[in-house]
Amino acid sequence: MSALFACEDPATWRSVYGKYWDVVEAKSKSKKPGKLLNLDKWYQEELPTLISSRPDIHVTQPELVKLMEWKLTRGKFRPRLQQLVASNSEDTVETCSRKAFSLLPDVQAAIAELSSLKGVGPATASVDPQQDWTPHRLELCLWALTTAKQHQLPLLKEVDVKVKSSDADTDQRPTKKLKTR
Template sequence: MSSLFVCEEPKTWRKVYDKYWNVVEAKAQGKKTGNLLKLDKWFQEELPAQISSRAEKYITLSELVKLMQWKLTRGKFRPRLQQLVASNSEDTVEKCSRKAFSLLPDVQAAIAELSSLKGVGPATASAVLAAGAPEQTAFMSDEAMESVPGLQPIQYTAKNYALYLSKIVERSKKLNKVDPQQDWTPQRLELCLWAMTIATKQQLGLFEELKVKNKKTQEETSDSDGEHKAKKLKSV
């Protein structure tokens, strides 16, 4: 579990967010993820703009296929899912996604609607919603799920997604209360948790200063607790 999720300091989160693309570039250097940088730029920047430009939000079949390619490149590769998603009809994808976005802010109903598509489960459905409504939803990535307490072992169910999202939304609200910029969304938190987890697993060394700071904070807390206990013993 990442210590970032329990951090209440916006500056720490922002330092991680500012290095997001550095982490993506580092991961993209791997043989199987060479296309990640291009796909991630598309998902994080181009797709949201395309969805928002429509009178009613929806995604096309080609966008859903490319979104699945992005998801499998960014996380675990499961080629069978790519084939299943591609087998949906253009009309079905547009109608289903249009209805899903119209159901918001009832995220669970939107997830259920999108999950009726072939090859789409809660995780892929969450990616669709995160691209079109990042202020209400967040992608259900393994890395972000691993970072949130109480969600292990990871289960790709609507129930587990609801729990994950509630924790992410709560943390984003708390950060916005103490951050003057107030620009934290559930999806932005997912980016941070993903980046921190990947950087830690691949030992990229991008957040060494944060580790030192966290260690110092823990030591100060420990010393404070020790003093408190000593005073308590004296008063007994």
């Protein structure tokens, strides 16, 4: 992952991003078949449309609960976090999310506002108002590469080779030796 993060070749990043859905599908087969794939499609495709179609842009409490389910299915499962998110009232979630969306384009202020909800930290509160290269899209690439490596998926082998050779070309700094007593 750190090699990709250090990679400055846009083609390599696009290549990893192009394999994102293949990695999601492969990971989805490893646990509860289809659950991650369905949740990810909902999160990536349906949720943004639902939110932006409202005259007063906001997230509902059931959507926030489902968003947390997506996050925990994708990564490390923490049942307490799911319970905390579910304990937020419908009114609190809608009021808080309305205020957060009204604070955009000040992303930091919007994230701080959403982080006031129980069980919601900066990672869950991150917003993706654009569909270009955003922190969210970079995170998708890093997750896809890491997950493919963890599950030994051959999907990103050619990308991994590009990243390693690219990293080797650019990381030719001399190493400092630590002083020992």
